[in-house]
Amino acid sequence: xxxVFFLAAVNEARLGLAEGGVPIGSVLVLDGVIVGRGHxxxxxxxSVVLHAEMAALEDAGRLSAAEYRRSxxxxxxxxxxxxxxxxxxxxIPRVVVGENRTFxxxxxxxxxxxxxxxxxxxxxxxxxxTTFIATDPDLWNxxxxx
Amino acid sequence: xxxVFFLAAVNEARLGLAEGGVPIGSVLVLDGVIVGRGHxxxxxxxSVVLHAEMAALEDAGRLSAAEYRRSxxxxxxxxxxxxxxxxxxxxIPRVVVGENRTFxxxxxxxxxxxxxxxxxxxxxxxxxxTTFIATDPDLWNxxxxx
Numbered sequence: 001x002x003x004v005f006f007l008a009a010v011n012e013a014r015l016g017l018a019e020g021g022v023p024i025g026s027v028l029v030l031d032g033v034i035v036g037r038g039h040x041x042x043x044x045x046x047s048v049v050l051h052a053e054m055a056a057l058e059d060a061g062r063l064s065a066a067e068y069r070r071s072x073x074x075x076x077x078x079x080x081x082x083x084x085x086x087x088x089x090x091x092i093p094r095v096v097v098g099e100n101r102t103f104x105x106x107x108x109x110x111x112x113x114x115x116x117x118x119x120x121x122x123x124x125x126x127x128x129x130t131t132f133i134a135t136d137p138d139l140w141n142x143x144x145x146x
Numbered sequence: 147x148x149x150v151f152f153l154a155a156v157n158e159a160r161l162g163l164a165e166g167g168v169p170i171g172s173v174l175v176l177d178g179v180i181v182g183r184g185h186x187x188x189x190x191x192x193s194v195v196l197h198a199e200m201a202a203l204e205d206a207g208r209l210s211a212a213e214y215r216r217s218x219x220x221x222x223x224x225x226x227x228x229x230x231x232x233x234x235x236x237x238i239p240r241v242v243v244g245e246n247r248t249f250x251x252x253x254x255x256x257x258x259x260x261x262x263x264x265x266x267x268x269x270x271x272x273x274x275x276t277t278f279i280a281t282d283p284d285l286w287n288x289x290x291x292x
Contacts, residue, residue, distance in 0.1 A: 042208065046207060046208055047204060048203055048204060048206070048207065048208055048209070048236075049195055049196070049200045049203060049204045049232065050195070054195045057194055057195055058193060058194060058195045060194070061192060061194065062188065062192055062194055062288065063194070064288070065287070065288070065291050065292055068291060080231070080235050081230075081231040081232070081234040081235040081259075082228065082231040082232040082234075082235040083231070084227075084231055085226070085227040085228040085229070085230055085231025085232065085234075085252070085255075086195065086227070086228040086231065088227040088228075088231075088252075089226050089227040089228040089290070089291045090194075090291040091291050106231070106234075109231075109255070113227075141211070142208065142210070142211070144235070145211050145214060145235045145236040145237050146211055
């Protein structure tokens with residue numbers, strides 16, 4: 001059965017694509033409820049910090065440490081160093097990742113930090129990123145600092 | 147001689163304090179020019195992602211990988227995991243830190259990533275943070291996910 005939270009993250013990625021942006025989406029789930037959602041804002045807001053995961057965290061607003069520690073971060077793509085660092089800062093215990101075939105982020109650091117990382121290897125996410133990277137490699141490289 | 151870039155970061159921290167915020171400031175310097183500046187926006191904007199370093203990166207806007215790789219990030223306080231991750235993502239080669247006595251961030255990860263970290267052990271920065279932490283420990287703990 002597809003996870004409704006993961007599907008919400010994929011929906012965010014598709015919203016980003018429809019806006020001409022980087023098609024990566026994320027949601028933050030606390031106690032079984034989506035409390036934050038977002039997608040990459042590099043094109044839309046000219047943002048270099050609002051990767052999808054950061055946008056979802058920002059959308060959730062100021063939570064307590066206890067709340068972060070009961071939360072799960074869903075993202076369509078393996079989290080980069082920045083988003084990994086944000087998860088570590090706030091002590092988010094679990095990260096569900098759509099795929100890490102088109103980009104392998106810092107899952108190693110998440111694991112070192114005791115974060116449970118679950119990679120779904122989702123075909124829809126792979127397809128979204130494969131098409132995007134082939135279409136606009138410069139934008140993609142900029143987003144990952146390359 | 148006090149570094150004019152570092153003093154600009156301290157000035158950002160003081161602006162944050164004057165606004166009732168977390169007194170941490172940062173500037174991003176590229177080819178001898180400040181291209182981004184900012185201070186922690188937790189109180190002012192209710193932001194959980196705009197730590198000082200992130201605010202400076204956001205203020206600088208979309209830079210090329212080549213530009214990030216010629217830049218230096220100045221910050222009044224040792225960078226947390228999130229800000230460390232942002233520096234690693236963008237390949238910033240040098241980070242100048244005001245102090246790490248009141249909070250030791252992830253300088254270990256910066257060093258592992260090949261980033262040159264210079265800690266100034268600046269008394270003014272220590273004083274800013276010591277007073278702030280004593281005055282509003284809850285806000286401070288929230289900012290570092292504790």
